[in-house]
Amino acid sequence: MDGVLLRTEPADVPFLDVGAINARHADELKAVAARVIDSGRYVLGEELAAFEREFAAWCGVPHAVGVGNGLDALALILRGYKQLGALGEGDEVIVPGNTFIASFLAVSANRLLPVPVEPDPLSFNLDPARVAAAIGPRTRAIMAVHLYGQLADMPALAALARQHRLLLIEDAAQAHGAACDGRRAGAFGDAAAFSFFPAKNLGALGDGGAVVTADARLARAVAALRNYGSEVKYRHLFQGVNSRLDELQAALLRVKLKYLDDEVAWRRRVARRYRDGIRHAQIRLPGVAREEQHAWHLFVLRCPHRDALQQHLQAHGIHSQVHYPVPPHRQPAYPELHHLSLPLTERLHEEVLSLPIGPTLGEDAVARVIAACNAFRCPP
Numbered sequence: 001m002d003g004v005l006l007r008t009e010p011a012d013v014p015f016l017d018v019g020a021i022n023a024r025h026a027d028e029l030k031a032v033a034a035r036v037i038d039s040g041r042y043v044l045g046e047e048l049a050a051f052e053r054e055f056a057a058w059c060g061v062p063h064a065v066g067v068g069n070g071l072d073a074l075a076l077i078l079r080g081y082k083q084l085g086a087l088g089e090g091d092e093v094i095v096p097g098n099t100f101i102a103s104f105l106a107v108s109a110n111r112l113l114p115v116p117v118e119p120d121p122l123s124f125n126l127d128p129a130r131v132a133a134a135i136g137p138r139t140r141a142i143m144a145v146h147l148y149g150q151l152a153d154m155p156a157l158a159a160l161a162r163q164h165r166l167l168l169i170e171d172a173a174q175a176h177g178a179a180c181d182g183r184r185a186g187a188f189g190d191a192a193a194f195s196f197f198p199a200k201n202l203g204a205l206g207d208g209g210a211v212v213t214a215d216a217r218l219a220r221a222v223a224a225l226r227n228y229g230s231e232v233k234y235r236h237l238f239q240g241v242n243s244r245l246d247e248l249q250a251a252l253l254r255v256k257l258k259y260l261d262d263e264v265a266w267r268r269r270v271a272r273r274y275r276d277g278i279r280h281a282q283i284r285l286p287g288v289a290r291e292e293q294h295a296w297h298l299f300v301l302r303c304p305h306r307d308a309l310q311q312h313l314q315a316h317g318i319h320s321q322v323h324y325p326v327p328p329h330r331q332p333a334y335p336e337l338h339h340l341s342l343p344l345t346e347r348l349h350e351e352v353l354s355l356p357i358g359p360t361l362g363e364d365a366v367a368r369v370i371a372a373c374n375a376f377r378c379p380p
C-alpha cells in the first residue's frame with residue numbers, strides 16, 4: 001500500500017534549491033556578469049562601491065564594507081576593534097552556546113575568549129538574563145547571533161551592553177530582513193556581519209560577506225584590514241588580510257538584493273503555513289513573538305524523536321537537515337571548552353530539525369511537508 005503511494009508521489013522536496021532561486025533571475029544575472037567581464041575591473045571597483053551603498057541603505061545603516069565571506073566579516077569586526085583599542089588579547093566575548101562554529105572561530109582567531117551562554121529554549125537566541133550572569137571583569141563584548149533568521153532580543157542586550165560598557169556585535173549571517181519596529185538586523189549593534197554564502201537569504205554565486213556599521217572609524221579600519229591593511233596603495237596601516245568582495249559577486253548581489261524583500265515575504269508565508277498546519281503532540285514548533293522579527297532562513301522544530309522524524313520525512317521524499325548536530329564547545333576544534341556543561345544547548349542539538357524552506361518552495365510542497373509531519377508515528 002505504502003509502496004504504491006510512494007510511486008505516485010511527485011519528485012522529492014529538496015531542502016533548498018539554490019539553482020532554482022538563481023534560475024528565476026538568470027537573464028539578469030548573466031547580463032551583469034557580462035558587464036563585469038567586459039569592464040576589465042574585477043576587484044575593488046564600481047560594482048562593489050554601489051553594492052556597499054545599496055546594502056547599507058537596505059539595512060538602514062550608514063556604512064557597509066564588502067568582504068570575502070561571513071566568517072571574515074565577523075573576524076574583521078573584532079580585529080578592527082582590537083586595532084582601535086576597544087578589545088585586547090585575552091578579553092572575553094559572550095557568544096551563544098548554540099550557534100554555527102563561525103561565531104566562535106571569529107573570536108578565537110583574534111585571540112579573544114568565547115564564553116558560551118545557554119539560549120532561551122523558545123527563540124533559540126541569547127537569553128539576556130543568562131548573558132547578564134556571564135558578564136565578568138574580562139568581558140568586553142557580546143556577540144548576538146540572530147539564529148535561524150530570528151532577531152535576538154536586541155533592546156535587552158543593548159541595555160546590558162550600555163550598562164557594562166560592552167561592544168554589541170551582531171552575527172546577522174542568517175537574518176537578512178529580520179526586523180523590530182521597522183529596524184532591520186544589522187542596525188542594532190555597534191557592528192554586524194552578514195554572509196552571502198549561496199544558501200543564505202541573500203546569496204551570491206560564490207562566497208561573500210559584509211560588515212555593516214554606524215561607526216565610521218570601524219568601517220574605515222575594516223576597509224583597510226580587508227585590503228592588506230592599506231588605504232593608499234603600498235602604504236600599510238595594519239597587518240591586514242586579503243578578503244574582498246569581488247566585482248562579479250557584488251554585481252550579482254545587486255541584482256538579487258532587488259528581490260530580497262519578496263523572497264523574505266515568501267519565506268514568512270511558508271513559515272506561517274507550517275505553523276498553522278503542523279499539529280503533532282511530539283513536535284514543538286519554533287516560537288516567534290512578532291512576524292517581522294523572523295526572516296526564516298531556517299524553519300527549525302524540536303522533536304524528542306528527531307532522527308526517526310527525519311527518516312520518516314526522507315521516506316516521503318522530503319529532505320530535512322540538522323542545524324547543528326554538535327555544539328561548538330563539543331567540537332574537536334575546541335578541546336579547551338570540552339569541560340563546559342551546557343545541558344540546554346546539548347539537548348537542542350539532539351532535538352532540532354530544519355524543514356525545507358525557501359523562496360521557490362511551492363504550495364504543494366509545503367502541503368506535503370505538513371501532511372508528512374502530521375502523519376509521523378513516534379517510535380515506542
Ligand SMILES: *Cc1c(COP(=O)(O)O)cnc(C)c1O
Pocket residue numbers: 069070071072099100102103145171173174194195196197207208209
Ligand atoms: C553562514 C554563517 C556564518 C559564516 O558565513 P560564511 O559566509 O559561510 O563564512 C557565520 N555565522 C552564522 C550564524 C552563519 O550561519
